[in-house]
Amino acid sequence: MLKKIMIVEDEHDLIRLLKYNLEKEGFRVASVTDGSLVLAEIRREEPDLLILDLMLPGMDGLEICRQVRKHDRYSAIPILMLTARSGEADRVVGLELGADDYVTKPFSMRELIARIRALLRRHEATPQRTSVQRGDLTIDPSAHAVSVGGKPVELSALEFRLLHHLASHPGLVFSRDQLLDRVWGNDRSVTPRSVDVYIRRVREKIEPEPQQPAYLQTVHGVGYRFVAVSE
Numbered sequence: 001m002l003k004k005i006m007i008v009e010d011e012h013d014l015i016r017l018l019k020y021n022l023e024k025e026g027f028r029v030a031s032v033t034d035g036s037l038v039l040a041e042i043r044r045e046e047p048d049l050l051i052l053d054l055m056l057p058g059m060d061g062l063e064i065c066r067q068v069r070k071h072d073r074y075s076a077i078p079i080l081m082l083t084a085r086s087g088e089a090d091r092v093v094g095l096e097l098g099a100d101d102y103v104t105k106p107f108s109m110r111e112l113i114a115r116i117r118a119l120l121r122r123h124e125a126t127p128q129r130t131s132v133q134r135g136d137l138t139i140d141p142s143a144h145a146v147s148v149g150g151k152p153v154e155l156s157a158l159e160f161r162l163l164h165h166l167a168s169h170p171g172l173v174f175s176r177d178q179l180l181d182r183v184w185g186n187d188r189s190v191t192p193r194s195v196d197v198y199i200r201r202v203r204e205k206i207e208p209e210p211q212q213p214a215y216l217q218t219v220h221g222v223g224y225r226f227v228a229v230s231e
Contacts, residue, residue: 146205
């Protein structure tokens with residue numbers, strides 16, 4: 001079945017441009033112009049990926065991203081933010097709230113489509129190995145499920161891949177570039193410092209005390225490693 005892309009954007013000319021090019025590339029396309037209607041439309045359309053503007057009527061893109069990531073059923077949908085806000089602070093906030101990629105306007109249509117395909121490939125390539133149990137943390141790749149002390153934790157697809165990779169290699173230290181290669185792959189469009197944003201997000205979800213992490217530890221000047229609490 002063809003992948004469905006949902007465009008969340010209030011510029012009608014841009015919607016038409018995106019729709020034309022995405023359908024030409026073989027995608028199905030749905031669109032929403034009012035931020036307050038997005039969650040209902042996601043339930044109705046069940047898209048495989050969101051293209052999300054930040055400045056929207058009804059509800060802004062950051063809040064939409066936050067709400068999607070909190071939703072039990074749709075939290076793993078890849079989100080690509082497409083916005084005129086090009087500042088580093090906006091990019092960091094978007095990533096911290098759960099965006100998987102961030103593209104600023106004006107943009108190259110070829111690059112945008114390449115990033116969409118990369119996000120979809122990464123989402124489909126979630127490792128399907130056996131469950132990982134480290135201390136109170138359980139990671140089940142087959143169900144894309146994470147729990148801490150028996151309580152479920154919602155992670156985006158990229159957050160899941162990052163945590164699963166580190167937890168599958170306990171004690172080994174990975175540099176930011178190594179994590180980009182092994183988790184983001186050759187299609188990556190983020191910088192090494194973006195890894196810090198994702199690590200911080202995962203810590204906030206799985207660590208009892210994120211400021212003093214027990215699982216995802218920083219090795220200063222080198223990178224990150226996973227250490228089970230019981231070790």
